[in-house]
Amino acid sequence: MSEREVMEYDVVIVGAGPAGLACAIRLKQLNADRSVCIIEKAAEIGAQILSGAVIEPQPLDELLPGWRDNKPPHCIPVSNDSFSLLSKSGAKKLPTPPQTNNHGNFIVSLGALCAWLAPQAEALGVDIFPGYAASGIHYTQDGSVGGAIIGDMGIAMDGSQKASYMEGIEIHAPLTILSEGCRGHLSKQLIKKFNLDADCDPQTYGIGIKELWQVKPGKSQPGTVAHSIGWPLDKNTYGGSFIYHLENDRIAVGFVSGLDYPDPNFQPWEAFQQFKNHPKIKPLFEGGEILSSGARAIVEGGYQSLPRTEMSGALLIGDAAGTLNVPKIKGVHQAMRGGMLAAEHLSEHADGKGYDQALRASPVMAELKKVRNIRPGFHRGLWLGLMNAAWETITAGYSPWTLKNHADHSAMQKLEDYQSPERNWTQRELAPRDRLAAVYFATTAHDEDQPIHLQITEPDICISRCTQEYGNPCTRFCPANVYEIISEEGNTKRLQINAANCVHCKTCDIKDPYQIINWVTPEGGSGPNYQNL
Amino acid sequence: MKILVGIKRVIDFNVRVRVKPDGSGVDLDGAKMSINPFDEIALEEALRLREAGKASEVIVISIGPNACQQQLRTGLAMGADRAIQVDTEEKLQPLAAARVFLALVEKEQPGLVIVGKQAIDDDNSQTGQMLAALWNRPQATFASEVVLEDQVARVTREVDAGLETIEIDLPAVITTDLRLNEPRFVKLPDIMKAKRKPLEVIPLADLAITNDNKLTIDHYAPPASREKGIMVDSAEALVAELKNRGLL
Ligand SMILES: Cc1cc2nc3c(=O)[nH]c(=O)nc-3n(C[C@H](O)[C@H](O)[C@H](O)COP(=O)(O)OP(=O)(O)OC[C@H]3O[C@@H](n4cnc5c(N)ncnc54)[C@H](O)[C@@H]3O)c2cc1C
Ligand code: SF4
Numbered sequence: 001m002s003e004r005e006v007m008e009y010d011v012v013i014v015g016a017g018p019a020g021l022a023c024a025i026r027l028k029q030l031n032a033d034r035s036v037c038i039i040e041k042a043a044e045i046g047a048q049i050l051s052g053a054v055i056e057p058q059p060l061d062e063l064l065p066g067w068r069d070n071k072p073p074h075c076i077p078v079s080n081d082s083f084s085l086l087s088k089s090g091a092k093k094l095p096t097p098p099q100t101n102n103h104g105n106f107i108v109s110l111g112a113l114c115a116w117l118a119p120q121a122e123a124l125g126v127d128i129f130p131g132y133a134a135s136g137i138h139y140t141q142d143g144s145v146g147g148a149i150i151g152d153m154g155i156a157m158d159g160s161q162k163a164s165y166m167e168g169i170e171i172h173a174p175l176t177i178l179s180e181g182c183r184g185h186l187s188k189q190l191i192k193k194f195n196l197d198a199d200c201d202p203q204t205y206g207i208g209i210k211e212l213w214q215v216k217p218g219k220s221q222p223g224t225v226a227h228s229i230g231w232p233l234d235k236n237t238y239g240g241s242f243i244y245h246l247e248n249d250r251i252a253v254g255f256v257s258g259l260d261y262p263d264p265n266f267q268p269w270e271a272f273q274q275f276k277n278h279p280k281i282k283p284l285f286e287g288g289e290i291l292s293s294g295a296r297a298i299v300e301g302g303y304q305s306l307p308r309t310e311m312s313g314a315l316l317i318g319d320a321a322g323t324l325n326v327p328k329i330k331g332v333h334q335a336m337r338g339g340m341l342a343a344e345h346l347s348e349h350a351d352g353k354g355y356d357q358a359l360r361a362s363p364v365m366a367e368l369k370k371v372r373n374i375r376p377g378f379h380r381g382l383w384l385g386l387m388n389a390a391w392e393t394i395t396a397g398y399s400p401w402t403l404k405n406h407a408d409h410s411a412m413q414k415l416e417d418y419q420s421p422e423r424n425w426t427q428r429e430l431a432p433r434d435r436l437a438a439v440y441f442a443t444t445a446h447d448e449d450q451p452i453h454l455q456i457t458e459p460d461i462c463i464s465r466c467t468q469e470y471g472n473p474c475t476r477f478c479p480a481n482v483y484e485i486i487s488e489e490g491n492t493k494r495l496q497i498n499a500a501n502c503v504h505c506k507t508c509d510i511k512d513p514y515q516i517i518n519w520v521t522p523e524g525g526s527g528p529n530y531q532n533l
Numbered sequence: 534m535k536i537l538v539g540i541k542r543v544i545d546f547n548v549r550v551r552v553k554p555d556g557s558g559v560d561l562d563g564a565k566m567s568i569n570p571f572d573e574i575a576l577e578e579a580l581r582l583r584e585a586g587k588a589s590e591v592i593v594i595s596i597g598p599n600a601c602q603q604q605l606r607t608g609l610a611m612g613a614d615r616a617i618q619v620d621t622e623e624k625l626q627p628l629a630a631a632r633v634f635l636a637l638v639e640k641e642q643p644g645l646v647i648v649g650k651q652a653i654d655d656d657n658s659q660t661g662q663m664l665a666a667l668w669n670r671p672q673a674t675f676a677s678e679v680v681l682e683d684q685v686a687r688v689t690r691e692v693d694a695g696l697e698t699i700e701i702d703l704p705a706v707i708t709t710d711l712r713l714n715e716p717r718f719v720k721l722p723d724i725m726k727a728k729r730k731p732l733e734v735i736p737l738a739d740l741a742i743t744n745d746n747k748l749t750i751d752h753y754a755p756p757a758s759r760e761k762g763i764m765v766d767s768a769e770a771l772v773a774e775l776k777n778r779g780l781l
Contacts, residue, residue, distance in 0.1 A: 292563075
């Protein structure tokens with residue numbers, strides 16, 4: 001292979017989410033001469049960002065003091081919030097837990113917010129490259145991280161070069177910052193290679209599925225925030241819903257299911273649709289239409305699962321590290337704070353050394369510590385979880401213990417060992433009809449003639465062991481119906497991977513019980529094109 | 534020889550097009566915008582001609598607000614030498630767009646103008662043809678192959694009956710069809726180089742174009758959604774149903 005072309009920067013950032021953008025802006029504010037670039041796999045900034053989102057504005061106030069006079073599109077203050085416990089047909093208001101008290105916060109589209117931050121970073125001199133996936137890490141001779149590799153374009157499914165083939169390049173930098181968000185593809189490699197998780201619990205996750213609706217005029221009350229727990233989840237599955245009312249008759253609705261669910265038959269996408277069709281919820285959406293939809297994993301491990309965030313030549317920030325506050329279901333302010341802190345630390349220590357310590361001594365970690373026992377408290381079911389959450393809240397996290405986290409994939413039980421609960425799910429009426437219909441609203445696009453970006457490392461397991469032991473749960477947990485078991489003549493079966501439908505949520509990489517699915521970056525610019533998610 | 538290429542900023546072909554609730558237009562909020570795919574093919578062809586030594590300079594032109602500088606920069610990163618934005622907030626109809634091109638043709642004196650056969654937002658397929666008429670020069674539309682020799686272009690056109698090859702004298706206008714070529718990917722370092730290439734902004738008013746829109750748009754509406762089908766259990770039932778609906 002020929003030598004790849006090389007570009008040099010002082011800092012290369014992988015991922016233009018709130019963490020990466022805040023870090024880049026801060027870097028330039030502190031030192032305009034430093035050269036900084038951001039690589040983003042989405043064709044446009046924000047097009048692969050999916051969040052709620054109600055955000056805490058303090059980090060924005062610090063980063064861009066005048067921002068309230070020049071707000072991003074789709075950004076309104078929260079006016080009221082509620083918290084309910086759902087049963088199959090009823091809803092009971094509960095007191096809003098202090099963590100989800102949203103006074104002073106804003107409802108935003110995080111995609112739109114990032115698209116609004118990007119030109120401000122560019123104005124400071126940051127080079128932003130949307131449409132390019134960082135597919136690998138460049139290592140220097142001494143084994144330190146020395147930059148990122150941008151994948152080749154124009155490779156056919158069989159690995160040959162198409163007429164449009166273009167060799168990727170390398171971006172070399174003394175410091176690489178990984179802000180790929182939850183379950184980053186390169187971050188995962190680095191955590192393994194540098195053993196960054198040697199001293200923490202395994203990371204844990206949830207899957208969030210979301211739709212943005214244009215509802216009938218009069219149904220949306222801008223500024224209203226509603227969360228629920230309970231139905232349609234059984235007591236052994238952690239999760240809940242969010243509904244955020246935006247302006248112009250738009251409502252964001254989403255549902256998060258903890259990926260530590262035990263039932264191999266559980267279908268997170270169906271749970272979301274069941275929630276929408278709950279008699280108390282459905283009227284909001286009747287007569288409306290979906291504008292955009294998608295899914296994304298959420299990092300839930302918090303304090304005890306935070307890996308070391310520093311290695312020779314690189315840092316992990318934001319959800320790539322795992323700084324999200326689960327009881328609040330908020331990660332944006334934490335991601336921005338961590339990114340800004342990294343920039344500030346680099347001003348003093350150009351090699352990044354000591355960042356991990358600085359992060360652990362910062363308000364980011366203090367916030368995680370306070371709530372560290374709430375999420376794992378739900379391992380023993382909803383009721384004990386709620387009681388534990390109340391205790392941890394009253395005591396402000398001063399319990400002398402720290403509950404443990406366990407890897408999500410190991411939480412799944414085998415078919416023969418688990419009695420799936422009677423779900424009593426209802427006949428649905430609201431769109432979308434099925435997962436394929438939903439994918440249409442994600443406007444996800446991948447050139448079909450490219451190598452499959454969902455690599456199965458041991459394909460023999462799928463049809464033999466997995467079918468028997470778990471009944472191929474990938475066909476159920478993937479929100480985009482990427483995995484299908486096809487029966488062929490002669491009673492044989494095979495796994496078909498509809499990779500072009502993938503919305504890059506990373507659930508399969510996390511939840512597959514054998515850990516044989518490896519999500520890698522497809523050709524740059526491929527993937528969902530969300531509108532205001 | 535200079536080649537002028539028109540590139541229009543349009544809603545990306547992957548995006549689901551949705552009419553605004555009040556019928557005043559297509560909802561572009563948060564939608565990905567791109568170079569009209571046929572224009573991208575036009576630019577690719579111009580670049581290949583230049584790379585083959587048949588042209589000396591490729592100039593990309595876009596008519597629209599500042600946002601279309603994003604597409605011009607992409608054109609420069611693909612390899613165009615310089616760019617011109619004709620700055621206007623107005624949406625020009627094909628005749629006015631052709632007049633703008635004519636004004637730039639008079640200024641730049643190109644040997645060839647290449648544009649897409651149509652823009653995928655309004656699908657008019659008129660600008661190239663109108664420009665040829667106003668300029669009083671030959672045109673070759675729906676090109677799937679272009680060969681330049683001295684002062685003529687041999688162009689294979691996609692027509693209803695198949696393919697047709699014609700020869701036209703230069704200067705001329707060529708409009709591109711899908712099969713002409715496959716546009717290249719942009720190389721990252723070329724994005725940086727493109728930032729330093731010239732991008733001239735000319736206010737529409739400076740070109741003294743008559744912009745008398747011949748069409749007024751009343752409202753936009755999505756196609757009627759398809760009604761739910763019914764299942765018939767026999768050929769007779771089908772015939773009866775068709776008769777019933779006055780279709781037979
Ligand atoms: C359903 C849901 C609801 C949520 N609700 C809220 C909420 O209400 N409030 C709140 O504060 N937080 C919420 N969060 C969490 C919040 O979205 C995250 O904490 C936040 O987005 C993390 O920011 P980040 O910059 O670390 O990563 P991300 O926002 O995930 O951004 C990562 C970026 O990197 C890009 N990228 C990844 N890998 C590569 C690669 N290899 N090469 C190039 N580019 C790459 C991605 O395309 C993406 O643009 C929610 C999350 C979900 C899923
Ligand atoms: S294939 Fe994996 S990453 Fe892609 S949508 Fe399905 S679960 Fe998510």
